[in-house]
Amino acid sequence: MICKECKRRKVKPLRKRCPECLKKGWKRVKKYRTLNKEKYKLSARKSLRNWQLKRFFNLTIEQYIALELAQKGRCAICRKTKEQNGKSLAVDHDHGCCSKHSCGKCIRGLICDNCNRTIGLLNDSLKNAKALVRYLKKYRIKFLRRNQ
Numbered sequence: 001m002i003c004k005e006c007k008r009r010k011v012k013p014l015r016k017r018c019p020e021c022l023k024k025g026w027k028r029v030k031k032y033r034t035l036n037k038e039k040y041k042l043s044a045r046k047s048l049r050n051w052q053l054k055r056f057f058n059l060t061i062e063q064y065i066a067l068e069l070a071q072k073g074r075c076a077i078c079r080k081t082k083e084q085n086g087k088s089l090a091v092d093h094d095h096g097c098c099s100k101h102s103c104g105k106c107i108r109g110l111i112c113d114n115c116n117r118t119i120g121l122l123n124d125s126l127k128n129a130k131a132l133v134r135y136l137k138k139y140r141i142k143f144l145r146r147n148q
Contacts, residue, residue: 003017003021004016005018005021006020046061049061053091057093057101057102057104058102058103059091064091064110067091067107067109067110068110071109075110075111076108076111085113085114089112090111091110092110092115092116092119093108094108094124095124
């Protein structure tokens with residue numbers, strides 16, 4: 001096979017460019033990135049987010065935005081905005097449905113980092129969540145009686 005760019009050198013199987021043309025191409029990419037740092041950072045961040053949503057939750061960025069709009073940009077549990085939390089909202093899914101990555105059908109909603117961690121620490125267990133509520137109520141009543 002012949003190099004797609006210089007049309008002079010032979011290339012290895014499954015390759016399109018010779019090593020010299022590859023180096024030149026990477027030099028052009030590096031030059032572009034240094035001249036357009038902010039634009040490149042934003043583009044790379046968006047690409048990474050799109051890839052993560054598709055890979056881990058089987059969601060497109062459009063579906064994520066639709067979920068965010070449906071929740072008015074607030075956490076589905078504590079109702080704080082992403083500005084109040086300092087991070088974008090996490091995709092919450094039922095870990096009982098899928099072992100490692102979400103199939104996309106078990107997505108419950110978007111939640112903030114604190115609520116996501118809390119659900120994780122409770123092992124997605126309703127039983128543990130109810131026990132936590134009982135515990136908090138029990139000690140809240142004792143505290144209120146003590147201060148009266």
